[in-house]
Amino acid sequence: MASSISIDSSPHATAVDLRSDTVTRPTEAMYERMRTAPLGDDGLEGDPTVRELEATTAAMLGKDAGLFVPTCTMANLLAILAQVQRSEQILLEAQAHMVTTERGAATFTGAFLLGITGCRGAMDLNRLEDALRPSASPLRTAMIALETSHNAAGGAVPPVSHMAAVAEMARSRGILVHLDGARLFNAATYLGLAPAKLAVHAGTVSLCLSKGLSAPVGAVLTGPDAVIANARRIRKMIGGTQRQLGIMAAAGLEAVTVMGARLVDDHASARQLSDGLNALHPSISASVPQTNIVQVDLSRTGRGSELWVTDLEAAGVRVRPLGETRLRLVTHRHIGPAEIDKTVAFFGSCLNYVK
Numbered sequence: 001m002a003s004s005i006s007i008d009s010s011p012h013a014t015a016v017d018l019r020s021d022t023v024t025r026p027t028e029a030m031y032e033r034m035r036t037a038p039l040g041d042d043g044l045e046g047d048p049t050v051r052e053l054e055a056t057t058a059a060m061l062g063k064d065a066g067l068f069v070p071t072c073t074m075a076n077l078l079a080i081l082a083q084v085q086r087s088e089q090i091l092l093e094a095q096a097h098m099v100t101t102e103r104g105a106a107t108f109t110g111a112f113l114l115g116i117t118g119c120r121g122a123m124d125l126n127r128l129e130d131a132l133r134p135s136a137s138p139l140r141t142a143m144i145a146l147e148t149s150h151n152a153a154g155g156a157v158p159p160v161s162h163m164a165a166v167a168e169m170a171r172s173r174g175i176l177v178h179l180d181g182a183r184l185f186n187a188a189t190y191l192g193l194a195p196a197k198l199a200v201h202a203g204t205v206s207l208c209l210s211k212g213l214s215a216p217v218g219a220v221l222t223g224p225d226a227v228i229a230n231a232r233r234i235r236k237m238i239g240g241t242q243r244q245l246g247i248m249a250a251a252g253l254e255a256v257t258v259m260g261a262r263l264v265d266d267h268a269s270a271r272q273l274s275d276g277l278n279a280l281h282p283s284i285s286a287s288v289p290q291t292n293i294v295q296v297d298l299s300r301t302g303r304g305s306e307l308w309v310t311d312l313e314a315a316g317v318r319v320r321p322l323g324e325t326r327l328r329l330v331t332h333r334h335i336g337p338a339e340i341d342k343t344v345a346f347f348g349s350c351l352n353y354v355k
Contacts, residue, residue, distance in 0.1 A: 016339045017318045021183075021266070021292060021332035024214040029258065030251040037250035041243050042068075043236070049246030053253050054220060060256060061184075061205050062196035063222035067231050068249055069240055072182045072219040073102050075206035077109070078231040078240075079178045079221055080143070083204070086110030088142035091131055093118040095152035098145055098180055108238075112139055121150025122158035125165055132173060144170045146202060147180040148187040155270075155293030155330075157187040160198065167201040177201065182208040182219070185260040186291040190267065195260075203227070212263050212292060212332055213255035217248050220256075262333060266292040269331040269340055276344035281351050292331045299325040301351070308350065315346040 017023045026034075040047040054066035069075050076098055084090060087110060092099050094115030103113060116123040116131060128144075130136060146163055149155045163179075170177045179202035181187075181195075188195040199205045204223035209215035221231055235241060242248075270289040277286035283300040298308055305321035312319055322328040329343075 015316045015318050016343055018329040019318050019320045021211040021330050024332045024334060026216050026251050027214060030254045033250035033254050034247050037246045039244045039246040042245040043241040043243060047246040050249040053249040056253060057207060057220040057256050058222045060195055061199040061222045064225040065228040066220045066222045067228050069219050069221060069235060070217060072206050072208040074240060075219045075221040076102060076180055078234055079204045079206065080109045080111055081234045082227050082231040083176055084109060084111045084142045089114055089137060089139040090143045090145055091116055091141055092145040093121060093123045096145060096147045097151045100152060120156040121147060121153035122162045141175055143176045143178055145178045145180060148198060149183045149291045154287045154295045155289055155291035157190045157290050163201040176203050179205040181205050183211055186212055186263055189263040190290050209252045209255045212266055213259040214333055215251040215255040218252050266331045269335050270294050272340045273329060273343060276340060277347055280348050294329045295322060296327040311350050312346055317343050317346050
């Protein structure tokens, strides 16, 4: 039976944290904006910095209005609550984050989520067409949800042509489209397009601020004026109203106006990491990333993912398991060439032990 191994490392070494891009810390510019932000009460007269963040993000995504919320999970939930009735159906790619991780939303919405098999985050259009046939289900399909970049597909970016095709299938049937754009700026960076060029294919779009964009917290839901007004009302009902929220919104403003430009560095780091791991040994296989997520297949090493997590953490590298035989590594602004080299070296040490 395989056991955990010990690798020498300095007790004072700073850990390389590849668990997620949510571990990013605010920048000094964010802290300065937070110190000087004009404030109000977001539940009463409104907070001016929050209003600026909402308007700025909506304009960047080509939408009428925005709503600042604590998490992208809440943004996606509000998009459903504001537009879908109970016992209606939402179609999504089968491994979409809204299905695999946020499915608790169905408890609150009364809506049914139906996963459509896909490839690299893109739904099979023939299967989607079949699911939209009137005879396919007694439920009315009220919404189709897209996701880009696609978390479970290793940060894959579905082609714009795919998004356009889904949007047209929905439009021709009077069905709404929502885009889970938690990492929308990563997808836009990969494609070399403005975020609005992707957001145009959905009526409502959520954007997370606390991943690669490095804000400490928050997300923005954008869409038509009437939908956002309804979502704002529901946000209050479910306890999402916050008070001097401008302190957090100030960091969000820095995130959306400045931080997107540097995501190309995260993508380059992910490619460097993938190349380094794939060069180590045939028993380890890393995905070739489009954005900032690398999935590592360990099935041929004879050791499970939990053991790898334990050994790597002992060496000062923090990663997350993805099932029993894979790992998930995510690059961000605290990960540079030195951290990538350290990570690859420790993977190599573990492999040498196995051999």
